[in-house]
Amino acid sequence: MTDPARGTTQRNGTTSPRYGNRPTMKDVAARAGVGLKTVSRVVNSEPGVTPDTERRVQEAITALGFRRNDSARILRKGRTASIGLVLEDLADPFYGPLSRAVEEVARDHGALLINGSSAEDPAREQELVLALCARRVDGLVVIPAGDDHRYLEPEISAGVATVFVDRPAGRIDCDAVLSDSFGGARDAVAHLIAHGHRRIGFIGDQPRIHTAIERLGGYRAAMNDAALPVDEAWMSLGATDPSRVLAAAETMLSGPEPVTALFAGNNRVTVTAVRVLAAQPGRAALVGFDDFELADLLSPGVTVVAQDAAQLGRTAATMLFRRLEGAGEEPRQVVLPTRLISRGSGEIRPAHWS
Amino acid sequence: MTDPARGTTQRNGTTSPRYGNRPTMKDVAARAGVGLKTVSRVVNSEPGVTPDTERRVQEAITALGFRRNDSARILRKGRTASIGLVLEDLADPFYGPLSRAVEEVARDHGALLINGSSAEDPAREQELVLALCARRVDGLVVIPAGDDHRYLEPEISAGVATVFVDRPAGRIDCDAVLSDSFGGARDAVAHLIAHGHRRIGFIGDQPRIHTAIERLGGYRAAMNDAALPVDEAWMSLGATDPSRVLAAAETMLSGPEPVTALFAGNNRVTVTAVRVLAAQPGRAALVGFDDFELADLLSPGVTVVAQDAAQLGRTAATMLFRRLEGAGEEPRQVVLPTRLISRGSGEIRPAHWS
DNA sequence: CCCGGATTTGACAACGTTGTCCAGAGGCTA
DNA sequence: TAGCCTCTGGACAACGTTGTCAAATCCGGG
Numbered sequence: 001m002t003d004p005a006r007g008t009t010q011r012n013g014t015t016s017p018r019y020g021n022r023p024t025m026k027d028v029a030a031r032a033g034v035g036l037k038t039v040s041r042v043v044n045s046e047p048g049v050t051p052d053t054e055r056r057v058q059e060a061i062t063a064l065g066f067r068r069n070d071s072a073r074i075l076r077k078g079r080t081a082s083i084g085l086v087l088e089d090l091a092d093p094f095y096g097p098l099s100r101a102v103e104e105v106a107r108d109h110g111a112l113l114i115n116g117s118s119a120e121d122p123a124r125e126q127e128l129v130l131a132l133c134a135r136r137v138d139g140l141v142v143i144p145a146g147d148d149h150r151y152l153e154p155e156i157s158a159g160v161a162t163v164f165v166d167r168p169a170g171r172i173d174c175d176a177v178l179s180d181s182f183g184g185a186r187d188a189v190a191h192l193i194a195h196g197h198r199r200i201g202f203i204g205d206q207p208r209i210h211t212a213i214e215r216l217g218g219y220r221a222a223m224n225d226a227a228l229p230v231d232e233a234w235m236s237l238g239a240t241d242p243s244r245v246l247a248a249a250e251t252m253l254s255g256p257e258p259v260t261a262l263f264a265g266n267n268r269v270t271v272t273a274v275r276v277l278a279a280q281p282g283r284a285a286l287v288g289f290d291d292f293e294l295a296d297l298l299s300p301g302v303t304v305v306a307q308d309a310a311q312l313g314r315t316a317a318t319m320l321f322r323r324l325e326g327a328g329e330e331p332r333q334v335v336l337p338t339r340l341i342s343r344g345s346g347e348i349r350p351a352h353w354s
Numbered sequence: 355m356t357d358p359a360r361g362t363t364q365r366n367g368t369t370s371p372r373y374g375n376r377p378t379m380k381d382v383a384a385r386a387g388v389g390l391k392t393v394s395r396v397v398n399s400e401p402g403v404t405p406d407t408e409r410r411v412q413e414a415i416t417a418l419g420f421r422r423n424d425s426a427r428i429l430r431k432g433r434t435a436s437i438g439l440v441l442e443d444l445a446d447p448f449y450g451p452l453s454r455a456v457e458e459v460a461r462d463h464g465a466l467l468i469n470g471s472s473a474e475d476p477a478r479e480q481e482l483v484l485a486l487c488a489r490r491v492d493g494l495v496v497i498p499a500g501d502d503h504r505y506l507e508p509e510i511s512a513g514v515a516t517v518f519v520d521r522p523a524g525r526i527d528c529d530a531v532l533s534d535s536f537g538g539a540r541d542a543v544a545h546l547i548a549h550g551h552r553r554i555g556f557i558g559d560q561p562r563i564h565t566a567i568e569r570l571g572g573y574r575a576a577m578n579d580a581a582l583p584v585d586e587a588w589m590s591l592g593a594t595d596p597s598r599v600l601a602a603a604e605t606m607l608s609g610p611e612p613v614t615a616l617f618a619g620n621n622r623v624t625v626t627a628v629r630v631l632a633a634q635p636g637r638a639a640l641v642g643f644d645d646f647e648l649a650d651l652l653s654p655g656v657t658v659v660a661q662d663a664a665q666l667g668r669t670a671a672t673m674l675f676r677r678l679e680g681a682g683e684e685p686r687q688v689v690l691p692t693r694l695i696s697r698g699s700g701e702i703r704p705a706h707w708s
Numbered sequence: 709c710c711c712g713g714a715t716t717t718g719a720c721a722a723c724g725t726t727g728t729c730c731a732g733a734g735g736c737t738a
Numbered sequence: 739t740a741g742c743c744t745c746t747g748g749a750c751a752a753c754g755t756t757g758t759c760a761a762a763t764c765c766g767g768g
Contacts, residue, residue, distance in 0.1 A: 022512045024754055035718035040756060048716055065508030070488040071434065072754035075425045075723050082468070091454035091664070093447050093647070100445035103471055112485065114436070115469040117457055131466060134424040154419030158376045271647060278651055293447070293625060294648055297632055310445070378724055389748035394726060402746060426724035429753050 023064040032060035043068055074136070082112040083320065084132035087143040088120050094267050094290055094309050095143075098165070101313030102141055109321050111138065120206075122146025133160055139320040141165055141313070147208065149174070161323040163316045167210040168333065175323065177316040177334045181211045181289075184305040184338030185218025186225075188263055188287040191303065191340060193226045197261040197285060201234045201252035203245055203273065204265030212237055215265050215289060234259055245272040253284060261285035267292050274302060291341060301343030311336060377418040386414035397422055428490070436466040437674065438486035441497040442474050448621050448644055448663050449497075452519070455667030456495055463675050465492065474560075476500025487514055493674040495519055495667070501562065503528070515677040517670045521564040522687065529677065530687045531670040535565045535643075538659040538692030539572025540579075542617055542641040545657060545694060547580045551615040551639060555588045555606035557599055557627065558619030566591055569619050569643060588613055599626040607638060615639035621646050628656060645695060655697030665690060 025039040032039070034053060041049050042057040049057075060066070074080045085102050087095045103113045114132060118125035125145040129152065132140060139161035147170035156162050156174065164176040192200050202219045205212035216235065223230050233255075236248035249272070252259045261284055262277070264270040270288030277283055283300075291306035315334060323329075379393040386393070388407060395403050396411040403411075414420070428434045439456050441449045457467045468486060472479035479499040483506065486494060493515035496503075501524035510516050510528065518530040546554050556573045559566035570589065577584050587609075590602035603626070606613045615638055616631070618624040624642030631637055637654075645660035669688060677683075 026754080029718095036754095037718055037720095037756080038716090041717090044756085050716070053716085065512065067484070067488055067509070069429075069490060069754055071425055071429045071490055072723090073756075075423075075429050075725085075753090076755050076757085078723080080425065089454060090444070090457065091451040093450065096447065096450040097445040099469070100443060100471060103444065103469065112489070113469055115453070115457065115467055117454060130421070134421055135466070136423060136425055155421070158419065274648065274651060292647070294628065294646075294652065297628060298648065298651060299653060380724080383748095390724095391726080391749080392747055395747090398726085404746070407746080423724055426753090427726075429723090429755085430725050430727085432753075 022069070023066045024069070025066070027064055028057065028060045028066050031064060032056045078136075080136050080138055081110055082106075082114055082135070082137050083139040083141065083317075084114045084116065084129070084135075084137040085141045086116045086118055086125060086128050086132070088145060089117050090115060091117075092268070093292065096309075098143075098309040098313035101310040102317045105314055105317035105321065118143075118145040120145045120209075122148075126151055130155075139163070139324055141316050141320060142169075143167065144169060146170065147210075161320050163320045163323075165312055165316045173331045175316075175319055175331050175333070177312055177319065177336065179211075179307040179312065180335050180338050181214035182218040182221070184289060184307065184340070185215040185263070185265075186222045187218075187338070187340045188289065188303075188305045189219050189222035190225070191342065192261045192263065192285060192287055193222060193228065195261075195285065195344065198228055199231075199234065199257060199259045200228075200261045200263060201249070201259035202236070202263045202265065203248050203252075203269050204235075204237045205240055205269075207237045212265060219263060231257075237265075240266065240268040240272075242272045242275075245269050246276055249273055249276045253280060259284060261287070264288040266290050270302065270304070274298065285344070295341075296343050303343045304341050306339045306341050307336065376423070377420045378423070379420070381418055382411065382414045382420050385418060386410045432490075434490050434492055435464055436460075436468055436489070436491050437493040437495065437671075438468045438470065438483070438489075438491040439495045440470050440472055440479060440482050440486070442499060443471050444469060445471075446622070447646065450663075452497075452663040452667035455664040456671045459668055459671035459675065472497075472499040474499045474563075476502075480505055484509075493517070493678055495670050495674060496523075497521065498523060500524065501564075515674050517674045517677075519666055519670045527685045529670075529673055529685050531666055531673065532687065532689050533565075533661040533666065534689050534692050535568035536572040536575070538643060538661065538694075539569040539617070539619075540576040541572075541692070541694045542643065542657075542659045543573050543576035544579070545696065546615045546617065546639060546641055547576060547582065549615075549639065549698065552582055553585070553588065553611060553613045554582075554615045554617060555603070555613035556590070556617045556619065557602050557606075557623050558589075558591045559594055559623070561591045566619060573617060585611075591619075594620065594622040594626075596626045596629075599623050600630055603627055603630045607634060613638060615641070618642040620644050624656065624658070628652065639698070649695075650697050657697045658695050660693045660695050661690065 025036055029036045029039045034057060038049060038053060039057055042054050083106055085099060087099065089095060090099060099115060106113050114137060116128040118128060122145045129140060129142065133155045137160065142162065142164050143166045144164055149169045149172045152162060153172060162174055164174055166178065168176045168178065189200060202216060204215055207213060216237065220230060234252060238244050249262060262273050264273045264286065267290035270290065270292065273286055277286055287303045289305045291304045295302040295304055315336065379390055382393045383390045388411060392403060392407060393411055396408050437460055439453060441453065443449060444453060453469060460467050468491060470482040472482060476499045483494060483496065487509045491514065496516065496518050497520045498518055503523045503526045506516060507526060516528055518528055520532065522530045522532065543554060556570060558569055561567060570591065574584060588606060592598050603616060606616065616627050618627045618640065621644035624644065624646065627640055631640055641657045643659045645658045649656040649658055669690065
């Protein structure tokens, strides 16, 4: 036995398929009584094969249950027709539609999608990205967890098309598709101010994350535009697990001068905030970043700054394939607008996003 | 030029990396002044290399930006360390956690996950599955759209470990992990009957889909157990897009003898039903199959039959890897229980699932 | 009936890696 | 110092496919 990783018995010259030892073009060729290359031609629908020969080959393929081994094909051709998507957590309702949109664009280009969750851990992000590069994916869509992506430089200059989404790349110059976090946050807080709120709290993601900082900036800008003071105690950045958010919200909502409104920095924070406020007697107002299902059916409805996750994914994937098709332009940054969907009580209820 | 698919210029004997023409172990070996196999040994941390030699190789690897080509490795070793997951729609909140759970188990086994959405189209399911087989994934987790999977027979007997989830395979004998749709549905409807309802409507997925039939069966069983008559007009199976569900619900809720309660066959139906009922003056009761975020904060809270999507995925992936590790047992079918979470007004509100 | 050109076919190398196996260097014992 | 053993390193084939190129075959026209 020459290779213990393969089937139970070594090849013995017959063409019968064996468990774990799939038939190859060579087997098909032998069975059809033709040359190896002729099988390849039939499999790839290349011209120059007589109908009679083709029939014989097709019969052999069916009889043996042959299926082309794409690993070998990929090795030979140099393109894998697959792209990688690294995001934070596939289970998060924000990333599902994004992922699906990327997949749809990939499909239009005949590519498969390899998916990985970084769990917001920079080391795991890097590990995943490099594993994908070793697989020689043609391109990468990355929602970064870390803030230093110099490790990607050799890959990119070796031709791996790369687009960052939701957050820009750190310390390298690279394509990116972002939402207007700053503008969206400013709109959200301005909305609260317009409704008479003066003491407004912001609960956001960890300060390591770009969008968290941008949204905090938008919050500050809106308060500043309205000449309102900002108390340090009104701003809380950190993990988005329910316990942390709950604690932060309760602190802001208690004390001698509690906030009268909360601005939640992303969908997970918003959901926890909804729960906290539902349990409070004198309900504070709430605006959340990211829309979510049934937000309009809660009472009161939750006003949100909506970003179109699917559009983010679609745009990124489209940029990626354009780059793969050869355009060697400078890296671009695309910023998509957000949309304030007002659902405060007494206001009209617009249709749910999408 | 021997191969136009590769870089802009043919290899010329130097070892410098070139755009689209990555360095190989051969290049590293030349630069480090060692043999090819020695580089392989260093890359794979195999024993039998002196520290000095190893250092020289490592330097060459770094200098050239070498990264092992896993396509070649896969071809040689016969295992891809990747599994495929074919589901209906990654954007559906039911599949996100499931997918994540599969990924997590795969990760524990050092495997990557290739993801594809069938869009509930049997042809697309087959196309995806076969594309994954051509990539020689080690295993497949399939949420089937079609009902005839004989096309998978050659693949399975060639060693592709396959587990079906949520719905059983059609016309082949194969591992499957299911939720107790029948029992869950019966519990749901029994719950409504216990609360005094006599005319109960069921809106479910297309009759082609196994779970839809099972849940309809559970509905019938519960009605039958209570000796209640069932009107044909109370049962509607079909696509789960909002317009169809809306029409079905409105028909059931109108007329001389409207239903007083609805049982929704899955999460998408439930969401639409919530909207319909919210717009109705005399609110009918609602129980839904599948739990959803914030179901408890709607008023009234929505009682659901919860299935643990993550647990489905985890179980399936675990079975898959066990099979890969060699156990050649008979195909097994695992049925996971569902859990009725009662949230009707006036009742206690248990914590949200998970 | 034979020649020229077009068409069909197959032998062979290459893609980049890993498994096998052998050669050479170095150390130890007798 | 011969003989043996261990350790390190490298040559080579193989994985299954596709691109190149040349050989074989066929056809019609002169």
